[in-house]
Amino acid sequence: MSMDATTTSTASGTPMPTEWRDFFTLTKPRVMTLVIFTAICGVLAAPGSIHPVLGFTAILAISMGAGGSAVLNMWWEADIDAGMKRTMNRPLPGGRMRREDARDFGIFLSAVSVALMGVAIGWLAAGLLALAIVYYAVIYTMWLKPRTPQNIVIGGGAGAFPPMIGWIAVTGEVTAMPILLFAIIFFWTPPHFWALALFVQSDYAKVGIPMLPVVAGEKPTRRQIWWYTLVLAPIAIAPWAIGGTSWIYGMTAVTLSALFILLAWPVGQRMRSEDDKMLPEKKLFKFSIYYLFALFAALVLDRVAAYQGWIA
Amino acid sequence: MTPEEQAEFERRRKARNYVVAGTLLFFVVLFYAITIVRMGD
Numbered sequence: 455m456s457m458d459a460t461t462t463s464t465a466s467g468t469p470m471p472t473e474w475r476d477f478f479t480l481t482k483p484r485v486m487t488l489v490i491f492t493a494i495c496g497v498l499a500a501p502g503s504i505h506p507v508l509g510f511t512a513i514l515a516i517s518m519g520a521g522g523s524a525v526l527n528m529w530w531e532a533d534i535d536a537g538m539k540r541t542m543n544r545p546l547p548g549g550r551m552r553r554e555d556a557r558d559f560g561i562f563l564s565a566v567s568v569a570l571m572g573v574a575i576g577w578l579a580a581g582l583l584a585l586a587i588v589y590y591a592v593i594y595t596m597w598l599k600p601r602t603p604q605n606i607v608i609g610g611g612a613g614a615f616p617p618m619i620g621w622i623a624v625t626g627e628v629t630a631m632p633i634l635l636f637a638i639i640f641f642w643t644p645p646h647f648w649a650l651a652l653f654v655q656s657d658y659a660k661v662g663i664p665m666l667p668v669v670a671g672e673k674p675t676r677r678q679i680w681w682y683t684l685v686l687a688p689i690a691i692a693p694w695a696i697g698g699t700s701w702i703y704g705m706t707a708v709t710l711s712a713l714f715i716l717l718a719w720p721v722g723q724r725m726r727s728e729d730d731k732m733l734p735e736k737k738l739f740k741f742s743i744y745y746l747f748a749l750f751a752a753l754v755l756d757r758v759a760a761y762q763g764w765i766a
Numbered sequence: 767m768t769p770e771e772q773a774e775f776e777r778r779r780k781a782r783n784y785v786v787a788g789t790l791l792f793f794v795v796l797f798y799a800i801t802i803v804r805m806g807d
Binding site: 465466468470471472473474505507508511514573574 | 778
């Protein structure tokens with residue numbers, strides 16, 4: 455770990471207080487925006503009502519839990535981050551913070567998020583939040599990420615919790631709909647991430663993380679993008695098919711999923727040529743982001759329209 | 767500690783203290799609001 459004397463300690467050896475911004479950076483604020491968005495969608499789309507203060511608290515607790523587990527992820531992977539260009543300037547590999555401080559901050563944030571959810575909302579949602587944190591920080595980060603090329607699939611599970619917890623914070627019970635919301639993000643993550651992995655040169659191989667395109671090669675990665683997209687489509691349409699939503703969500707899901715399949719087809723079939731600009735892969739990656747946002751936005755719109763009585 | 771280091775030390779500590787104070791205040795207000803809402807249930 456590189457240590458910069460001007461950022462961690464004075465010339466006389468007195469430790470410098472860590473900048474508060476570095477603590478904030480540890481929570482991965484950019485990832486958090488997607489967590490907050492999908493959690494809000496879960497809260498808004500769930501049947502029944504929740505007081506705005508409690509709805510806000512639920513979203514805050516989910517965000518804090520996501521932040522806490524991100525901090526624990528950065529604490530555990532400090533050495534890996536130090537070996538990759540994209541991550542070497544993070545607070546820990548950059549030497550701007552002590553490792554123990556990051557660990558303690560992550561545990562504190564995670565514990566407070568679960569306690570807040572339990573006290574303010576309910577212990578079912580709090581239990582799921584605790585499970586999501588353990589899933590990301592322990593099962594994914596510490597255990598499976600360095601061991602299997604399917605790590606992205608497993609990591610996708612962590613990102614899939616927020617809308618489910620948001621939904622359950624309102625209803626207080628586990629039903630088919632929140633499980634489907636979980637499944638949508640779960641099956642969306644592999645084609646989304648692997649499309650990116652095909653056109654971005656990463657140095658995961660250098661630090662011993664077995665990413666699929668590196669370990670299995672280009673062809674199997676492309677094939678898996680295709681198959682995950684095919685599985686995703688019926689799952690995305692399922693909320694409508696089981697009668698959980700109206701045609702607003704149904705038509706949006708059918709259209710978006712058809713487009714997703716159309717864009718994934720060339721990615722699944724072709725192989726990289728010399729001087730390849732990787733346009734189909736870039737297109738698919740960009741579209742996958744719009745896809746998730748549009749799908750969840752349609753779900754909220756659909757449910758709000760139904761509760762307001764605008765549609766049957 | 768040089769005067770520059772001392773100044774930087776104090777700036778960082780002050781900024782952190784403000785953030786902690788603001789966070790605590792936020793949670794005091796939030797818990798008050800949660801209590802009022804839950805009592806009304």
